[in-house]
Amino acid sequence: MQPIISIRNIGKQFGAVRALDNVSFDVTPGELHAVMGENGAGKSTLMKILSGVIGDFEGKLLLRNQPVQFSSTRSAENAGISIIHQELNLVEQLSVAANIFLGRESRSWLGILNQKEMDDRAAALLAELETNISPRALVSTLRVGDQQLVEIAKALSLQSDILIMDEPTSALTESEVARLYRVIDKLRTRGVTILYISHKMDEVFQLADRITVLRDGQFVQTVNRTDTTPRAIAHLMVGRDIEPRQKHTAERDAAVVLETKNLSLAWPGHSRGWRLQNVNLKLHRGEILGIAGLMGAGRTELLECIFGASDLPPQGEILIEGKSSRFGHPAQAMQAGIAMVTEDRKRLGLFAHMTVRENITVCSLDDVSSAGVISHSRETAAAMSQITSMSVRTDGPEAMITTLSGGNQQKCIIGRCMLTNPKVLLLDDPTRGVDIGAKAELYLLMERLAADGMAIIVTSSELPELLTVSDRILVLSEGVLTGEFSRSEATEQRIMEAATKSQL
Amino acid sequence: MSSTAPGILRRLWSSIEFKLILAWLAVVVATTLLDPGHTYWHNPGDSAELIIRNTVLLGFFALGSAVIIISGGIDLSSGSVIAMSATVFGSLLIVLDPEGFRDGHLATSAVIMAIVGTLLSGVMVGTLHAWLITCVGLPPFIATLATLVGLRSFSRGLTQAVTNNRSQIDFPDLALRDTLKNVTNVSIVFIILALAVWFLMSRTVIGRHLHAMGGNEQAAKLSGIQTDRLKWLAYVLGAVVASMVGIVYFADNGSAKPDILARGYELNAIAAAVIGGCSLQGGVGTILGTVLGCLFLRTVIDSVNKIVGTGADVYEGMIVGIVVVMAVTFSQRGVTSLRRPFFGTLIGWAAIPVLSLLAGLSYMLFFRDKPWFDPWHAVVFGVIVAGILFVRGLVELKHK
Numbered sequence: 001m002q003p004i005i006s007i008r009n010i011g012k013q014f015g016a017v018r019a020l021d022n023v024s025f026d027v028t029p030g031e032l033h034a035v036m037g038e039n040g041a042g043k044s045t046l047m048k049i050l051s052g053v054i055g056d057f058e059g060k061l062l063l064r065n066q067p068v069q070f071s072s073t074r075s076a077e078n079a080g081i082s083i084i085h086q087e088l089n090l091v092e093q094l095s096v097a098a099n100i101f102l103g104r105e106s107r108s109w110l111g112i113l114n115q116k117e118m119d120d121r122a123a124a125l126l127a128e129l130e131t132n133i134s135p136r137a138l139v140s141t142l143r144v145g146d147q148q149l150v151e152i153a154k155a156l157s158l159q160s161d162i163l164i165m166d167e168p169t170s171a172l173t174e175s176e177v178a179r180l181y182r183v184i185d186k187l188r189t190r191g192v193t194i195l196y197i198s199h200k201m202d203e204v205f206q207l208a209d210r211i212t213v214l215r216d217g218q219f220v221q222t223v224n225r226t227d228t229t230p231r232a233i234a235h236l237m238v239g240r241d242i243e244p245r246q247k248h249t250a251e252r253d254a255a256v257v258l259e260t261k262n263l264s265l266a267w268p269g270h271s272r273g274w275r276l277q278n279v280n281l282k283l284h285r286g287e288i289l290g291i292a293g294l295m296g297a298g299r300t301e302l303l304e305c306i307f308g309a310s311d312l313p314p315q316g317e318i319l320i321e322g323k324s325s326r327f328g329h330p331a332q333a334m335q336a337g338i339a340m341v342t343e344d345r346k347r348l349g350l351f352a353h354m355t356v357r358e359n360i361t362v363c364s365l366d367d368v369s370s371a372g373v374i375s376h377s378r379e380t381a382a383a384m385s386q387i388t389s390m391s392v393r394t395d396g397p398e399a400m401i402t403t404l405s406g407g408n409q410q411k412c413i414i415g416r417c418m419l420t421n422p423k424v425l426l427l428d429d430p431t432r433g434v435d436i437g438a439k440a441e442l443y444l445l446m447e448r449l450a451a452d453g454m455a456i457i458v459t460s461s462e463l464p465e466l467l468t469v470s471d472r473i474l475v476l477s478e479g480v481l482t483g484e485f486s487r488s489e490a491t492e493q494r495i496m497e498a499a500t501k502s503q504l
Numbered sequence: 505m506s507s508t509a510p511g512i513l514r515r516l517w518s519s520i521e522f523k524l525i526l527a528w529l530a531v532v533v534a535t536t537l538l539d540p541g542h543t544y545w546h547n548p549g550d551s552a553e554l555i556i557r558n559t560v561l562l563g564f565f566a567l568g569s570a571v572i573i574i575s576g577g578i579d580l581s582s583g584s585v586i587a588m589s590a591t592v593f594g595s596l597l598i599v600l601d602p603e604g605f606r607d608g609h610l611a612t613s614a615v616i617m618a619i620v621g622t623l624l625s626g627v628m629v630g631t632l633h634a635w636l637i638t639c640v641g642l643p644p645f646i647a648t649l650a651t652l653v654g655l656r657s658f659s660r661g662l663t664q665a666v667t668n669n670r671s672q673i674d675f676p677d678l679a680l681r682d683t684l685k686n687v688t689n690v691s692i693v694f695i696i697l698a699l700a701v702w703f704l705m706s707r708t709v710i711g712r713h714l715h716a717m718g719g720n721e722q723a724a725k726l727s728g729i730q731t732d733r734l735k736w737l738a739y740v741l742g743a744v745v746a747s748m749v750g751i752v753y754f755a756d757n758g759s760a761k762p763d764i765l766a767r768g769y770e771l772n773a774i775a776a777a778v779i780g781g782c783s784l785q786g787g788v789g790t791i792l793g794t795v796l797g798c799l800f801l802r803t804v805i806d807s808v809n810k811i812v813g814t815g816a817d818v819y820e821g822m823i824v825g826i827v828v829v830m831a832v833t834f835s836q837r838g839v840t841s842l843r844r845p846f847f848g849t850l851i852g853w854a855a856i857p858v859l860s861l862l863a864g865l866s867y868m869l870f871f872r873d874k875p876w877f878d879p880w881h882a883v884v885f886g887v888i889v890a891g892i893l894f895v896r897g898l899v900e901l902k903h904k
Contacts, residue, residue, distance in 0.1 A: 307726075330728045333728075353787045354787075358712065372710060373707050374708060
């Protein structure tokens with residue numbers, strides 16, 4: 001079959017970084033072609049070239065055998081290529097219909113907006129996607145999964161026959177993922193070609209016809225899904241085997257470090273009335289406690305309450321080593337020996353304009369200063385100690401944090417926490433946006449910390465991950481604990497059952 | 505070592521401070537040559553004194569603005585705080601030593617108490633700002649907009665109350681006035697203050713936390729940084745340095761007229777901080793850069809004064825505007841920023857007549873008193889500018 005897209009020797013240089021080097025492969029019409037690779041492998045750059053975000057590149061791009069070079073996303077859209085970005089590109093203050101037709105509004109006489117027609121067409125598109133989102137709803141009131149459907153509806157309205165999806169499930173609940181799969185099926189029966197970027201192996205193996213692996217900006221291989229295994233793909237992605245981990249077993253009857261009694265968090269103005277309701281948990285020394293739950297189940301809120309970072313003060317009791325504690329500010333929680341790695345690294349964790357050194361030491365400057373004056377040498381030594389023990393790959397402590405890959409940034413933030421000598425480490429989805437090799441390293445790191453006696457609570461949007469790392473898993477559903485499983489009892493099936501138990 | 509030496513040079517070369525020094529030298533040389541009287545050459549002492557005085561006066565409250573901007577906020581109120589503190593200082597003198605105020609010889613104790621009281625009023629204004637921002641939850645722009653308007657009006661009322669309904673307070677004590685306005689004294693205080701603020705921002709935990717908060721407030725809070733207290737510190741610092749400079753302005757002008765004193769100066773301070781490399785997004789900026797930004801801005805203003813001659817203070821605002829636009833354009837991406845297309849688009853073409861008209865009119869305004877001036881010069885100048893920009897636009901179109 002004639003390829004619909006031919007990528008021929010494409011290269012792209014960003015300053016000193018060779019983001020793409022001599023990449024060539026074909027996409028056949030109507031297939032779902034997964035593109036995989038670690039962070040920094042060049043997937044995003046390639047997709048930006050295909051979708052017109054980057055107009056300047058080396059090599060050739062053929063669309064239906066015609067050489068093309070898009071100067072803007074608009075020109076790519078006109079050629080039938082739409083992209084759904086990982087970070088959605090919607091104007092939150094506008095309605096669904098206004099977003100779908102943004103820049104291509106239907107007009108009536110005198111250029112006045114034809115609201116009615118746009119609403120009707122938007123409703124038709126959304127109905128095709130099996131959703132009852134109102135075209136008039138403000139995008140800001142929609143859940144992430146629904147917002148994504150709005151993006152897909154927008155692509156449909158453009159009559160795109162090539163759709164690029166960049167990690168589309170990274171923020172979706174299980175049921176939304178299932179719905180997305182149905183939508184993808186529907187798109188494929190209409191003959192839409194889909195380029196699918198993902199880190200998630202199970203997803204790719206469920207959906208893809210063919211898989212292309214990139215590594216360090218270079219093409220590695222394109223394989224048929226039926227001819228390969230997740231293990232083989234992982235090997236292609238990292239260029240080496242990922243070592244199987246040995247799991248330490250937490251001491252039975254170790255001391256309880258953290259306990260919550262009837263911890264509740266109100267949710268004013270919401271029909272449910274609470275974000276968390278009577279959560280009782282115990283965390284032991286040297287234990288890794290996993291918290292499972294769908295998006296919105298209260299995982300992040302639980303960690304925030306323990307860390308003194310919730311918007312409203314929680315009710316109930318938090319005991320640190322048996323002592324009742326109440327934190328109004330994260331500073332107090334840190335004083336008491338709690339550290340937290342936040343979910344949204346870019347928004348809540350990183351200081352993007354600062355160096356690796358400054359990012360690592362920001363919580364513990366008092367330890368490297370006298371009378372409030374920072375000692376540069378002591379600070380650098382502290383930063384170096386974490387760079388070494390976390391094996392952060394960086395040009396040195398003076399490199400800007402943004403030059404590091406996601407996984408290495410995350411290691412710096414964990415190093416930041418470690419410098420505060422915590423007894424309890426809260427990790428909120430620590431491997432989000434981290435590539436597979438670095439994930440394995442983070443698991444080993446958690447292992448090692450727990451073996452040294454650290455008590456860890458970890459949440460994750462990926463169940464297999466929780467099953468791998470946790471000694472024990474608690475399940476939240478709509479703010480209530482609905483299940484507790486030891487390592488040997490826990491299965492994906494049982495956790496999902498508990499996580500979808502409705503409270504109403 | 506061989507590998508680090510070029511690294512240091514490259515960092516120096518790419519630093520905004522170094523670029524500002526180069527640009528400043530260029531302005532000084534150009535002014536020395538172009539000024540019809542060649543004042544910089546013939547009378548360097550007085551020229552330097554004038555520029556230093558203006559730089560230091562601006563520098564005081566620009567330091568405060570810089571700290572606030574680096575910490576992620578903005579302070580629009582410093583001009584009004586200057587007016588307020590001059591009024592408060594005068595009022596305190598009247599209240600504390602009414603006889604001394606009348607006969608022109610103030611008691612030292614009254615002066616000291618008045619200074620302390622004035623600085624305290626600065627602390628109070630800063631506290632008010634911090635309260636409005638952290639407790640009431642207003643954006644800094646709105647909180648300081650309110651005090652920008654409110655404090656000037658308050659100062660006018662206060663002035664009327666202490667002066668029997670006059671609209672200004674005259675500076676009472678000539679000897680004290682000479683001490684307070686003396687360039688050497690003011691400069692020494694400024695240098696000490698600038699060094700202290702530089703040390704605070706670059707060497708202490710508080711300074712690092714201010715940078716962190718400016719760069720990512722949420723992350724700073726989750727890192728256990730007491731962001732609310734830091735904001736209090738930043739806004740108090742900003743208001744206190746403004747009230748210090750208010751006392752100096754009072755002495756320097758010989759009177760405090762709260763309706764016009766230091767009106768709009770807050771924008772000069774923000775401009776100086778931005779020229780010096782502070783980002784209004786927060787998190788980025790240096791104290792040395794801010795001081796150099798003040799020096800550069802005041803030197804350019806002085807340069808235009810020298811070249812154009814009398815009455816050029818009218819054009820101060822124009823100069824500040826142009827310098828800010830150019831400084832920020834260049835400091836973002838250096839010389840490469842010149843390569844971006846300025847004119848090849850619809851808005852670009854529309855800007856050409858605007859810029860040419862501005863150029864022609866400015867030429868006329870600047871030089872209309874010169875004996876050699878002829879209105880046709882202005883027209884020709886405008887047309888030449890239009891021609892150059894048009895050619896540039898065509899070149900850009902071709903490269904597209």
